[in-house]
Amino acid sequence: MAVGSAGERQTPGIAAWPRMLYRRSETLRGYTLLSPTMVIMLLALAAPMALLALYSFWSQEGYVLSTHFTLDQYGTTFGRDTYRALFYRSIAISSVVTLVTVLLAYPMAYFVAFRVQKSKFLWLILLTIPFWTSYLLRVFAWKIILGYDGVINSGLMSLGIIHEPLEFLLYNPFAVVITLAHAWAAFAILPIYVSLEKIDRSLLEAAADLGDGAIRRFFRITLPLSLPGVIGAAVLIFVPTTGDYVSPALVGGSEGVMIANIIEVQFTKVGDWPLGAAVAIASMAAVGIITLLTVQALRAAVARVK
Amino acid sequence: MSEAYIHIDRVTKRFGAVTAVDAADLKIRRGEFFSLLGPSGCGKTTLLRMIAGFDFPTDGEIFIDNNAVTAIPPNRRPSNMVFQSYAIFPHLNVFDNIAYGLRKLRLPRAELTARVEEALAMIKLSGFGMRRADELSGGQRQRVALARALVRRPKVLLLDEPLGALDKRLREAMQIELRQLQKNVGITFVFVTHDQEEALSMSDRIAVMSNGKVLQVAEPRTLYEQPNCREVADFIGTMNFFEGTVSGVQNGRIAIDAGPLGTLQATADSFASGASVLIAVRPEKISLSLAKIDSSVAGKISASAYLGERSHFNVIVEGLQEPVSVATQNVGRMGSAGLSGGETVYLSWPAEAMVILPI
């Protein structure tokens, strides 16, 4: 029978349409659920960053903020030798920290992914606990270890190995590197572990079957496949550590000062917010570009090796 | 009674560039066991989900009992669904799973218990109420899903390959149980399957789908005996196809020039003289003899298979590209014994065994 009974049919009224549109559109519903978070992120993350960028084009004249567009702050940022030196030092320290952390973490993550069978969970918890516990206290621990009359010096002296405290331990870039490498360890382990864990074990067996030895297998299969995790870990450490404030302030001394300490000073003691903003924006941009280029170069290099 | 209880009115569903359901038009009757049959990815689940209210048609309208339900959310539709994965709530026991949809009715405790117990008895799981969901076997989970939907006394029950995850034995037992259950409760069932035997044995009517389109809606017998296109004929059972040209039309009968098969007489209208047609014949409708009889076609057996109650043969007919598939019942003790390959045989079939399809 055709549409004979169409006359009795009840079709939805006009009033139902907006609701229906809403129900039909998955996108609309999804965005609604996301909107509170997005609003917070826009208000408390995106807007402040935009304002920070804006500030960097203004200037501080005495106690008055001048909102005339100017590139003076960037002139100062790039022009002052001390700032450039600090920036290079921050990049150098973070690069070493990233390298050290990733190199140290890789065998650890490899061990948990491939060697641990029953107690993976325990190992993972042990490795992540430090990650969640106070950053400040972990840095502080290094201060009391490396200090002039700290753990190492007093320990070695009471053992009679040295008679004068070693002064080179604290307040230098090396102290910052070891402190940061320790503080950021968990950030490296987890991404690497995840990418190792994802590797299909049958690939390794296939390679072994094709006559590859353990070493070749590692370099031809395991390492390339875990590279996304390695790159992720490196980015996740390099970018934030370039802007680290606590470690240089506590264990860096005057030789270990980094860019974040300069920014902090502009915002507190000096009170030149536009200059602080320009330093922050410039160094973030520079770090961003360096990171992107390095990641691209790494990817390209890997692609060529394959 | 041909009134459409569920009317799928030219419904189309697109996911981006993919057209999952393409202008499907279906009228499902009240109390009917209706199957959606088709190969994987043809849009069965999508169509079912639109009836249930989880997906919204890109175009078209769905009516249940003459009410447009297209704009109505799933929780206010008179249908319930048995999911392919069963979707048993893992944090609830069997009793609470079945009672889940009764909360809204605000039944007195005793009545609620009675209804759940009744449902448990119906699926032969009395005493399993306190079992946790993860303590059930696949078949038990399937039944709990069924009871959970039926306990709400829906007007329509939607089942998405409910037997797909069961082993063959259990599946066959459940087919019979499910059909029996449907007859007892009298609810309209819309049943999705890609298993043609399952669809043929259980359904009142079947819609065959392919690539989002509904090709044919018919009773199982009609679908088998009178497929309306090559795809349906091919998907259901085995079919031999021969090409031919209509050479004469005379009140309901046509003559077809079928090349190596000679001229065939068939019952069919709506074909004009000179039209190209496809002649479809089921293997079991072809008789095979060693002696030449009238209007038979000669061929050579190229392969044979003994399957117990019947045997299959491939017969090569000169001038045909594909071998003809023939099935014989092994009635006598020796059946078609001795025919193993190379013998010349003669094939024949009655005129009503042929289905004439346009190309």
Next chain:
Amino acid sequence: MSARRTQRPRKGRGLLAYAILYLAFLYVPVMFLPLFSFNNSMFIAFPLSGFTTQWYAQVWVDSAVQQALWNSLKVGITAALVSTILAVPAAKALTRYRLPGDASILGLISLSLFVPEIVLGISLLILLNAVAIPLSLMTVVLGHVVICIPFAITVLMSRMEGFDKSLEEASLDLGESGWMTFWRVTFPLVLPAIISSLLLTFMVSFDDFLIAYFLAGTDATLPIYIWGQLRFPYKLPTVLALGALILMASTVLVVFAEFVRSHGIEKGKRPMVGA
């Protein structure tokens, strides 16, 4: 511990030794805090001079510590609640709906992981200053919510990805509204992740120094208080005691959070497997 182990025993043992050394590298430096917190001396140096609990007693009676602790608890609990409550619908949207641009949305949400904390701190400071909102514990909460949300969303998304979407559909199909479906199905199934998210985001907020440093105004949180004490050598032993207590409490909390999360995941997954 099968063939692989026996084939290359030396390599396996080498890695194990390395792993143990690595754990030592992670834990030993931090252990000096509790160690010296019981040392009966103003100086943090070997040799240890005797056992005392006086530093703990000093922490206990210090009203500034109590105030800072109370402030940190208020901030941490509020930030944990706000970020987790925001993250639940967001994680649902990101796992359950096909959204155009969801990759960039996730990018914006996780952006705070890649921005140095000092930049987060100063940029919020500028904004609050521009719109004349006075600094207080509430502004600290705002900053902390920004850094907590990525953690909350990650924890919740991995849980939501772990269970079958048709469970929620089944509930709708059985007559429940979207709201009741959330409470009767989604919430109980996601509960372990919610608890875990609350605990972990609390930890993130409780530990944070730098953002609070810029946004707290005159109210000190515990890390700000500790930072202030580090300048005075004679205060160090009490800081050690306080630090040891914080380390212990956060370790217990983290272990509990991780346990709830992984336990929940396993339990939720088992019944999902088909026949």
